[in-house]
Amino acid sequence: MSTPPAGKLPLPELAAMKRRGDRIVMVTAYDAPSARLADAAGVELVLVGDSAAMVMLGYESTVPVTLDEMIFLTRAVTRAARQPLVIGDLPFGSYEISDEQAVASAIRMLKEGGADVVKLEGAGRMVSRVRAIAESSIGVMGHVGLTPQSATKLGGFRAQGRSAAAALEVYDGARALEEAGCFAVVLEAVPARVAERITQALSIPTIGIGAGSGCDGQVLVWHDLLGMYPGRTPRFVKRYAELAGEIGGALEQYAGEVRSGAFPDERHTYAIADDELARFEAALAARGGV
Numbered sequence: 001m002s003t004p005p006a007g008k009l010p011l012p013e014l015a016a017m018k019r020r021g022d023r024i025v026m027v028t029a030y031d032a033p034s035a036r037l038a039d040a041a042g043v044e045l046v047l048v049g050d051s052a053a054m055v056m057l058g059y060e061s062t063v064p065v066t067l068d069e070m071i072f073l074t075r076a077v078t079r080a081a082r083q084p085l086v087i088g089d090l091p092f093g094s095y096e097i098s099d100e101q102a103v104a105s106a107i108r109m110l111k112e113g114g115a116d117v118v119k120l121e122g123a124g125r126m127v128s129r130v131r132a133i134a135e136s137s138i139g140v141m142g143h144v145g146l147t148p149q150s151a152t153k154l155g156g157f158r159a160q161g162r163s164a165a166a167a168l169e170v171y172d173g174a175r176a177l178e179e180a181g182c183f184a185v186v187l188e189a190v191p192a193r194v195a196e197r198i199t200q201a202l203s204i205p206t207i208g209i210g211a212g213s214g215c216d217g218q219v220l221v222w223h224d225l226l227g228m229y230p231g232r233t234p235r236f237v238k239r240y241a242e243l244a245g246e247i248g249g250a251l252e253q254y255a256g257e258v259r260s261g262a263f264p265d266e267r268h269t270y271a272i273a274d275d276e277l278a279r280f281e282a283a284l285a286a287r288g289g290v
């Protein structure tokens with residue numbers, strides 16, 4: 001892989017953090033201002049997740065978002081995130097067909113999106129996709145447990161690995177992804193005890209979302225973490241702010257002030273010198289008035 005820009009977190013540092021017991025912080029972002037804030041907050045990993053389909057683009061699931069759309073969003077994030085590693089999420093349909101398709105999509109994500117590494121969902125048949133991407137010298141993150149791209153097949157957005165057989169399937173999937181060359185694996189909506197056991201079994205870091213505190217790191221979706229929408233959030237989300245309320249209040253105040261004429265006032269306008277204004281009026285008068 002090419003030398004990362006100065007200040008960029010080196011990929012091997014993640015495994016070193018696991019060995020030291022240092023927790024890894026990951027958050028999603030989909031635009032430059034958010035990426036800049038995540039960078040300033042010192043997070044290690046920024047995921048341009050295909051959750052963008054739902055939280056940014058208004059779709060009901062992550063399935064419709066295209067590789068072109070994900071590259072567009074990733075480009076915005078990579079322009080602003082200096083230190084964190086930026087992970088470009090490969091959307092549904094961009095890697096399922098063949099290993100060649102997976103490698104081609106990963107290459108586009110790096111070359112056009114500027115991502116440092118990529119992520120894809122699933123084990124089983126996807127292990128071969130991971131191996132092909134890793135063998136192309138592209139860092140790849142796995143994702144097992146609840147994999148939203150296959151939510152319909154899984155019976156909805158529900159926890160996975162809650163029986164011994166299902167837990168074993170998640171465990172074996174994570175092990176296979178490590179063996180195939182993943183540098184880390186997301187464990188989503190998996191019982192905490194199962195996630196902890198998987199974390200012990202892997203030498204690569206696990207990043208949990210709804211998988212308890214026994215993982216090596218945690219990820220939350222930007223809009224969940226910041227309370228960017230009203231109403232309920234999934235059980236595993238902690239809202240660290242209530243920005244939807246604040247933004248809504250600010251917009252209502254703005255609308256009220258525009259309508260009442262309270263905005264803009266003197267401070268928000270530009271002045272013109274009296275003599276220039278007089279000349280301007282004279283020029284208008286010379287044109288015959290209005």
Ligand code: KIV
Nearest residue numbers: 028049050051186219
């Ligand atoms: O797309 C996404 O945001 C994700 C995270 C939930 C891990 O895959």
